[in-house]
Amino acid sequence: xxxxxxxxxxxxxxxxxxxxxxxxxxxxxxxxxxxxxxxxxxxxxxxxxxxxxxxxxxxxxxxxxxxxxxxxxxxxxxxxxxxxxxxxxxxxxxxxxxxxxxxxxxxxxxxxxxxxxxxxxxxxxxxxxxxxxxxxxxxxxxxxxxxxxxxxxxxxxxxxxxxxxxxxxxxxxxxxxxxxxxxxxxxxxxxxxxxxxxxxxxxxxxxxxxxxxxxxxxxxxxxxxxxxxxxxxxxxxxxxxxxxxxxxxxxxxxxxxxxxxxxxxxxxxxxxxxxxxxxxxxxxxxxxxxxxxxxxxxxxxxxxxxxxxxxxxxxxxxxxxxxxxxxxxxxxxxxxxxxxxxxxxxxxxxxxxxxxxxxxxxxxxxxxxxxxxxxxxxxxxxxxxxxxxxxxxxxxxxxxxxxxxxxxxxxxxxxxxxxxxxxxxxxxxxxxxxxxxxxxxxxxxxxxxxxxxxxxxxx
Numbered sequence: 001x002x003x004x005x006x007x008x009x010x011x012x013x014x015x016x017x018x019x020x021x022x023x024x025x026x027x028x029x030x031x032x033x034x035x036x037x038x039x040x041x042x043x044x045x046x047x048x049x050x051x052x053x054x055x056x057x058x059x060x061x062x063x064x065x066x067x068x069x070x071x072x073x074x075x076x077x078x079x080x081x082x083x084x085x086x087x088x089x090x091x092x093x094x095x096x097x098x099x100x101x102x103x104x105x106x107x108x109x110x111x112x113x114x115x116x117x118x119x120x121x122x123x124x125x126x127x128x129x130x131x132x133x134x135x136x137x138x139x140x141x142x143x144x145x146x147x148x149x150x151x152x153x154x155x156x157x158x159x160x161x162x163x164x165x166x167x168x169x170x171x172x173x174x175x176x177x178x179x180x181x182x183x184x185x186x187x188x189x190x191x192x193x194x195x196x197x198x199x200x201x202x203x204x205x206x207x208x209x210x211x212x213x214x215x216x217x218x219x220x221x222x223x224x225x226x227x228x229x230x231x232x233x234x235x236x237x238x239x240x241x242x243x244x245x246x247x248x249x250x251x252x253x254x255x256x257x258x259x260x261x262x263x264x265x266x267x268x269x270x271x272x273x274x275x276x277x278x279x280x281x282x283x284x285x286x287x288x289x290x291x292x293x294x295x296x297x298x299x300x301x302x303x304x305x306x307x308x309x310x311x312x313x314x315x316x317x318x319x320x321x322x323x324x325x326x327x328x329x330x331x332x333x334x335x336x337x338x339x340x341x342x343x344x345x346x347x348x349x350x351x352x353x354x355x356x357x358x359x360x361x362x363x364x365x366x367x368x369x370x371x372x373x374x375x376x377x378x379x380x381x382x383x384x385x386x387x388x389x390x391x392x393x394x395x396x397x398x399x400x401x402x403x404x405x406x407x408x409x410x411x412x413x414x415x416x417x418x419x420x421x422x423x424x425x426x427x428x429x430x431x432x433x434x435x436x437x438x439x440x441x442x443x444x445x446x447x448x449x450x451x452x453x454x455x456x457x458x459x
Contacts, residue, residue, distance in 0.1 A: 031242050031249075034229050036171055038250030040308040041120075041228040041316065044174040045301065047258045049127065050218055050367060051265065052281025058215040059206035060272035063263045065215040067202075070255035072216075072418060073223040075411030076378045077251040079385045080230050081244025082404070086388055088239035092230045093377040094324055100384035100392070103451070104441065109380045110324055111437030115373030115430065117317035118354055120224060123366045124310035125149055125358040131303050134280075135296075145358050152310045153352040156318065157345055170308035177301040178261060184289045185264040201266035210421070217418040220378070221370040222258055226251040227377065228316040314351050321347035328444075368423060372430030375419035382412035 043049070047066075055062045083096040093113040098106020128148050129141040189196055226247045236242050265285045266272075275281040282302075286295045322344035325334030334347045389395050389404035442448070 031246055034232060034246035035249050036168060037312050038226055038229040039171050039254060041312040042222060042254040043305040043309045044178060044257050045305045046222045047261045048282035052275050052278030054215040054218055055272045056278055058212050061207060061212050062266055063201045063259060065212050065219055066259045066262050068216040069219040072414035073251055075407060076382060076415055077226045077247045079382045079408045079411050081247050082385045083381055084230055084243040085240045092227060092320055093381055094320060096384045097380045100387040107441050108437055112373050112434055113377045115433050116370040117320055119366050119369045120313040121310045122355045122358045124306040125355055126363060127306045128303055131299050135299060142359055148307060149352050149355050152314055153348060155311055156315050156348045157343060170304050173301055174305045182264055185268050188268050188289050201263050213421040217421040218371055220374050220418060221367060224374055228312060317351050318344045318347035368426040369429050371422055372426045375415050378415040379412055379419060382408040
């Protein structure tokens with residue numbers, strides 16, 4: 001069993017020591033702040049990120065694909081909550097799998113998790129550059145990408161409180177836009193003379209389970225917000241109660257928003273194979289519903305949502321790097337908290353430098369990378385629940401078998417099914433990333449001759 005080195009709580013009326021303050025976060029996040037953090041990460045308008053791609057992939061059955069993804073994600077969100085109760089620390093999948101299956105598998109799981117965590121802020125920067133360049137063609141895409149990276153990095157270095165305040169504005173703006181979009185969609189549909197089938201978006205000609213499963217697998221990248229919430233465990237008072245509740249709340253709210261928006265988009269624009277450009281299919285939908293004015297409002301709101309996602313995703317991945325650096329799985333320079341705000345500044349700066357890849361990578365490649373890493377991580381967490389509670393803790397009885405075996409088991413099977421439905425590109429990129437992680441693991445352990453450093457968890 002791995003040794004846990006606990007950092008003592010700060011005694012009352014005494015200032016924390018330098019060593020303690022460099023290893024412990026502040027705890028400013030409550031339930032509302034965590035839900036906003038997760039929704040900002042997910043981006044309520046993220047349904048339009050892969051809207052054209054998945055709509056064509058499923059032959060116009062995007063809402064059905066979202067139903068399948070939502071069911072799998074709720075099961076996985078439940079497993080995340082159970083693991084947070086067992087191990088309320090930063091590190092997310094890395095911490096849970098290391099504690100359940102050992103240091104080596106924990107490293108590989110954490111490394112694979114980094115695939116989607118590192119590339120999600122990069123995806124946001126890429127989308128900001130694409131959409132802003134459409135409206136300001138005279139300004140190079142690189143200017144928008146570099147400017148957003150610099151601003152997001154600065155806000156992360158200032159501290160998590162600043163991100164929470166900005167999230168309020170950006171999430172509310174997206175929710176207001178969704179309400180307006182639904183209202184205009186209803187107006188457009190009621191003005192049509194022909195009768196409308198309300199079930200048409202879920203099942204019509206061309207229905208194919210394998211195609212819908214493939215689309216559902218891609219849609220998993222939209223649900224990464226609940227996973228990001230788990231990385232804030234050390235910045236939340238009473239994380240064993242608050243984090244699981246926030247995880248389920250974010251998953252349910254985000255999933256229902258995706259489902260409703262995709263439903264109305266499919267209703268008003270059922271011609272799934274007639275988009276001008278699948279990458280910008282959302283513009284076709286907005287133009288039909290509200291004309292150029294709505295297109296402009298959508299672009300502004302969507303770019304703001306991408307900015308919010310970039311902020312929280314960079315904050316989240318920096319916490320995973322911090323946890324791995326604190327444990328010695330990565331260079332310990334990433335495992336230190338700097339500045340008065342106690343943020344993992346070195347990890348934040350590394351993520352910002354990595355995000356420069358957005359200057360020359362394609363949207364399709366990033367989406368495939370994120371989906372592979374996310375589904376691998378989700379599968380590992382579902383298995384970790386069974387290992388921790390049923391095998392290690394030896395909990396028995398019908399109730400325990402339901403809570404700690406049946407539900408996470410269904411979560412594992414659903415995420416495994418989605419994972420195997422990904423494209424060959426996803427597996428090629430993902431396997432290459434995992435091989436690189438194995439090379440790093442061999443280096444850290446000198447060919448498995450040296451044990452992985454012990455976990456160093458702060459309480």
